[in-house]
Amino acid sequence: MSWDWNFAIEVFPEILGAIWLVIAITFGSFIVALILGLVLTFARRSSFKPLSLLVYAFIEFVRSTPPLVQLFFVYFALPAIGISINKYTAGIVTLGIHYSTYVSEVYRSGIEAIPKGQWEAAKAMNFSKTQTWFRIILPQAIPPVIPMLGNYLIVLFKETPILMAIGVGEFLQKAQLIGSTHFKYLEPITIVGLLFLLLSYPSALLINRLEQKSNQAFTGKKNRRLTNQFHLKSGA
Amino acid sequence: MSIPEKKLEGTRLFPLKQKKNPIAAFENVKKNYDDVQVLKGVDLNISPGEKLALIGPSGSGKTTMIRMLMTLEKPSSGHIKVEGKYLWHKEVSGGLIPANEKHLREMRQNIGMVFQHFNLFPHMTILRNVTEAPIHVLGLSKEEAHQRAVDMLQKVGLGDKLDAYPAQLSGGQKQRVAIARAVVMQPRIMLFDEVTSALDPELVDEVLQVIKDLAKETDMAMILVTHEMDFARDVADRVVFLHDGQIEEEGKPKDIFENPKSPRLKSFLRRFLKS
Ligand SMILES: Nc1ncnc2c1ncn2[C@@H]1O[C@H](COP(=O)(O)OP(=O)(O)O)[C@@H](O)[C@H]1O
Numbered sequence A: 001m002s003w004d005w006n007f008a009i010e011v012f013p014e015i016l017g018a019i020w021l022v023i024a025i026t027f028g029s030f031i032v033a034l035i036l037g038l039v040l041t042f043a044r045r046s047s048f049k050p051l052s053l054l055v056y057a058f059i060e061f062v063r064s065t066p067p068l069v070q071l072f073f074v075y076f077a078l079p080a081i082g083i084s085i086n087k088y089t090a091g092i093v094t095l096g097i098h099y100s101t102y103v104s105e106v107y108r109s110g111i112e113a114i115p116k117g118q119w120e121a122a123k124a125m126n127f128s129k130t131q132t133w134f135r136i137i138l139p140q141a142i143p144p145v146i147p148m149l150g151n152y153l154i155v156l157f158k159e160t161p162i163l164m165a166i167g168v169g170e171f172l173q174k175a176q177l178i179g180s181t182h183f184k185y186l187e188p189i190t191i192v193g194l195l196f197l198l199l200s201y202p203s204a205l206l207i208n209r210l211e212q213k214s215n216q217a218f219t220g221k222k223n224r225r226l227t228n229q230f231h232l233k234s235g236a
Numbered sequence B: 001m002s003i004p005e006k007k008l009e010g011t012r013l014f015p016l017k018q019k020k021n022p023i024a025a026f027e028n029v030k031k032n033y034d035d036v037q038v039l040k041g042v043d044l045n046i047s048p049g050e051k052l053a054l055i056g057p058s059g060s061g062k063t064t065m066i067r068m069l070m071t072l073e074k075p076s077s078g079h080i081k082v083e084g085k086y087l088w089h090k091e092v093s094g095g096l097i098p099a100n101e102k103h104l105r106e107m108r109q110n111i112g113m114v115f116q117h118f119n120l121f122p123h124m125t126i127l128r129n130v131t132e133a134p135i136h137v138l139g140l141s142k143e144e145a146h147q148r149a150v151d152m153l154q155k156v157g158l159g160d161k162l163d164a165y166p167a168q169l170s171g172g173q174k175q176r177v178a179i180a181r182a183v184v185m186q187p188r189i190m191l192f193d194e195v196t197s198a199l200d201p202e203l204v205d206e207v208l209q210v211i212k213d214l215a216k217e218t219d220m221a222m223i224l225v226t227h228e229m230d231f232a233r234d235v236a237d238r239v240v241f242l243h244d245g246q247i248e249e250e251g252k253p254k255d256i257f258e259n260p261k262s263p264r265l266k267s268f269l270r271r272f273l274k275s
């Protein structure tokens, strides 16, 4: 069997058609991971020991079981106890929860790098606990770990094909359908690989640049330029 | 004069001072770290507006004392009172219960602190370092907080650095911002923990001068932990000498520096003035 250009060109748009779905699922899951990761980080640090132990156990459990098993659990097993959700939500929730445990670890490393003196100054200025987190600690802890978070975004993106297992029409499922219809797998599967390469590689480069910039954070002019760029990107 | 006599005198003097209730008081305060007792029962009253210099050898417990007043450390036993209220406890009918966060925040409103290592917020401009708490803790309007902050920063000679970040300032400038940041909250007591020890020698004077000016014009009480003896003599109404977790001697600056009684204070001052 040899490479068939006509066939490849013919099926490319169909596979590419899944791009918005894949992007939506990737960012949807990532947002869940970012928020839930923060909740886990706070809970893990709670002075209420049962809560912090429970969260510790949860994190270890989620990390040491395969995402595919978790996906089946959420989609096929939860309905048995009366919780049923559609496949897209199931996918986003599963990937979101799975990656929240890694994101939480990233936050933790950022938070632990903040000197004790910052907490003490926040107390001396009489900020509340919440204000201390959101005005003093997190704004310092998160910028340096943005590149690490970005790496997880890419890893998460590359994990989306597992959603094929519950019938989500992402790249791989499209390719597999095309392949089984025409009994030709080489072109569609290769296209899927290329799409992942084309989307991940530039993102990785971008993250590398972010990494270099975040090393210069808070030193004045350079930092201000960086924040301006963020503002421009977010349209502010 | 033997030490027990001194203690008696202290208790007899206390009622006379009643008309001026202490703004802060240590009552037999002890502090252990694991098995080591670093404060061995400290009694001390600070009057409103009083400028008190706390001196003593390194490791004698000076930092621990003021950190407890700032609620950064908890006493192992004894009580600290601020404006007559227990700092670490709440009074309820029937006794004392451990303070909750709400109580501690109310008490902290009275107290400000300047740290040896500045502890400015590096992600905020100088101006925001000084306006952040007035806006979000005191609830001032942005305009009012801004006005207060700019006035204060001008007073410490940094009116032209409002938009700079801490990393762009010298140590002396950083410490002056830290002073402005604490003063702008208008606490009743300000704590200074060896605020010039982390500075290059040529930057020490600008910071001491700012504190001297502040001390002259403010009715805040101040506790100044310092190794700068000339400064202490200049600024303080009273000097307290801490040694090995206990107050060894206290008195007017003139008496402490010119006529020390305790042999330990004598040797401390001798060693100190020599080195
Ligand atoms: N967090 C801590 N854990 C254990 N020991 C401490 C701690 N903080 C201070 N100490 C000890 O308490 C003693 C008093 O310290 P400190 O109050 O910093 O003294 P000073 O400020 O007079 O130099 C020192 O022996 C110091 O080693």
Ligand SMILES: [Mg+2]
Binding pocket: B062, B063, B064, B194
């Ligand atoms: Mg000290």
